[in-house]
Structure formats: C-alpha cells, structure tokens
Amino acid sequence: MEIRWLEDFIALAHTRHFSRAAETQNVTQPTFSRRIKLLEEEMGTTLVNRQTLPLSLTPAGEEFLRLCEQVTERVRLSRERIQQIADDQARRIVVAAPQSLLSYVLPEWLARHDLTRRVEPYLRATSWLLADYFQALERDECDLALCYWPRERVALDIDLTNHESLEIGTETLVPVCAPDETGRPRFALPGQRRHPLPCIAYHPRGLIQRVIEARLTRLSQAAHLVTLNENVQTANIKELVTLGYGLGWLPWRAARRSLESGELVRAGDERWDVALTIRLFRSRQNLHPGLDALWHQLQETRHDPSLSS
Structure with missing residues (x-):
C-alpha cells in the first residue's frame, strides 16, 4: 500500500466523483479507478458505494477515511520535520x-x-x-x-x-x-x-x-x-x-x-x-x-x- 493511494481515497471522499478526484490527483480516471480498486483489495472490503449519485462511502470506507487522514497528516508532518532537519544540517x-x-x-x-x-x-x-x-x-x-x-x-x-x-x-x-x-x-x-x-x-x-x-x-x-x-x-x-x-x-x-x-x-x-x-x-x-x-x-x-x- 502506498501513501498516494491514501491521498487518492481522501480526494475521492471529498469530491464524491471519480473524474474530479482524478483531476485533483493529476492522473487519468482509469488509473485513478484502478488505484481505488487496488486499495479495496488490499483492505479486503468495499470502501466506496458506486451505486449512489454522488457516490458515497460505505461504513468501512468512513472508518478508513479517518485512518487515511491521520496517516497522511503524520506523514506530512514527518516530511516537514525531516526537511527541517536536513536544512539545519546543511546550514551547520x-x-x-x-x-x-x-x-x-x-x-x-x-x-x-x-x-x-x-x-x-x-x-x-x-x-x-x-x-x-x-x-x-x-x-x-x-x-x-x-x-x-x-x-x-x-x-x-x-x-x-x-x-x-x-x-x-x-x-x-x-x-x-x-x-x-x-x-x-x-x-x-x-x-x-x-x-x-x-x-x-x-x-x-x-x-x-x-x-x-x-x-x-x-x-x-x-x-x-x-x-x-x-x-x-x-x-x-x-x-x-x-x-x-x-x-x-x-x-x-x-x-x-x-x-x-x-x-x-x-x-x-x-x-x-x-x-x-x-x-x-x-x-x-x-x-x-x-x-x-x-x-x-x-x-x-x-x-x-x-x-x-
């Protein structure tokens, strides 16, 4: 599982639309849809209800969304901290x-x-x-x-x-x-x-x-x-x-x-x-x-x- 898959899922949860979410992630819709499908296979359950319009998240998807937001935020903060350490090291x-x-x-x-x-x-x-x-x-x-x-x-x-x-x-x-x-x-x-x-x-x-x-x-x-x-x-x-x-x-x-x-x-x-x-x-x-x-x-x-x- 890659961090960008989690970011894809967050984008889909916010837009409730595959095409618009793919645009925000700068990938084609087929590629984006394939990533979401791989994510569901990795988690072993359906995360997106594709029968509604706009689409919605399943209960498992709602729970997974909270995890995605926590993980991506931790990764973002870690990246910033690591970059700060690298910058400080370069200035030493x-x-x-x-x-x-x-x-x-x-x-x-x-x-x-x-x-x-x-x-x-x-x-x-x-x-x-x-x-x-x-x-x-x-x-x-x-x-x-x-x-x-x-x-x-x-x-x-x-x-x-x-x-x-x-x-x-x-x-x-x-x-x-x-x-x-x-x-x-x-x-x-x-x-x-x-x-x-x-x-x-x-x-x-x-x-x-x-x-x-x-x-x-x-x-x-x-x-x-x-x-x-x-x-x-x-x-x-x-x-x-x-x-x-x-x-x-x-x-x-x-x-x-x-x-x-x-x-x-x-x-x-x-x-x-x-x-x-x-x-x-x-x-x-x-x-x-x-x-x-x-x-x-x-x-x-x-x-x-x-x-x-």
Whole structure:
C-alpha cells in the first residue's frame, strides 16, 4: 500500500466523483479507478458505494477515511520535520580539529560562544596532519579548522594565501613521564649523550613535532633523546608515557589531571616547555551561507582568556 493511494481515497471522499478526484490527483480516471480498486483489495472490503449519485462511502470506507487522514497528516508532518532537519544540517558549520583539541578545547569553546547547535565537529579529522586540514578547507570538506600553531618561527610547508585565521587561545606543551618508586621522574631531561632518554614522539611531519624540535634547537643545553615511537594522537602518546615507556611532550590541558594526581610528573622544568597558540582557520573561497556571520561574530571576541593555558 502506498501513501498516494491514501491521498487518492481522501480526494475521492471529498469530491464524491471519480473524474474530479482524478483531476485533483493529476492522473487519468482509469488509473485513478484502478488505484481505488487496488486499495479495496488490499483492505479486503468495499470502501466506496458506486451505486449512489454522488457516490458515497460505505461504513468501512468512513472508518478508513479517518485512518487515511491521520496517516497522511503524520506523514506530512514527518516530511516537514525531516526537511527541517536536513536544512539545519546543511546550514551547520563543520569544524575539523585534532584529537586533543577536540577533547580538551572545542566543547568548552563551542559552549562559551553558544555554537553547539551551529557548529559540528568533524570526527574524521582527529588523526590528520597539519597539511590535511588546509587541503580539506580548500575542497570544502570542512568549513573551519582548529589547529595548534607555533608562537616561534618554524618552517611549515603551508600556503596561507587563501586562508585567514583567528587566535582563540594558547597552549603549552610540557615534558612528562611516569614517576619512579620515589615519585621522581623516571626520565629526566636533558639526558646523557651515551644514555639518551627514550622519547614517545609525535609524527615527524606533524606540526607539534616540528615545533618541539625547533624549540630544542634554540636551547643552550642539548636534549639527548632516542625516539621509540611516533604517533599522531596525543591520547596514544599519553598512554605510552603513562605506561613508563619514555617521556613525551603533552598539551597542558591533556596532562594536567595526571600531573595533579601524580600519575605523571614533569620530565623537565619550564625551560623545556613549548609555547603554542590555538588558531581557527577558514578558506576565503568557502561559500557556506552562515560562515561569514559566524566569522564576524568571532572576530569581535578575538582571543578567549578562558582558553589560555
């Protein structure tokens, strides 16, 4: 049974005439009559009294008419609601972010700016490298990209000609490791040339690893490290560091609770910290209807003090 059969029956009940009902349904009379007959066969009884003029409904037809009106009204309302959901989804702005920002920054930032219903996180982006975010912006796979960004000069192969950004906060990478039996760091910077410290590092082509390496080269004291593992996601690095496999640099927001509980300890003092900013990027060619208004709204707030580490 199709919804249009129910709509046909309602039209017939209102016009009490096959020809006029067929016209209102934009079909030929033979087609319309065949649909009504199929409907009666489906219901297993006669719904229309064809012996009267104008025709009338049988008692079963009157009861069925009420059901048809209820069902078609529910379908109409459902269609409207589904279309509204689709329209809302089409208007939502998609933001891509690495796992650590998605976990520790984005929810608070969206809530603070009342953007939870307007901006949708893009979960496929949590393990991307920096270049992937800008490629996604260029092909409109996402509308915004929330990224860590260096505060000091770092060579990055990123063309920002067609992009603009806003700084929304800051972050600090801190060197951490598991404690030994006395609560002291199991691996303490700077290490020794003959006995380098095991390091759980970020992906070598990722921004964070480049920033860490650039920072270390600027220090007067060299760090002696040997890389045991390279990872994209902060959560994976934190897990390996917590298990005692080596030291690693974690965003302060990701490490704070573990440091407070003693599950992790600092592997070096503030000299070894790495400063980052948190920046929101967009492509100037993006034509999303709500993006300009959102961008202007965010420009008015600029840097969010609550997002400073």
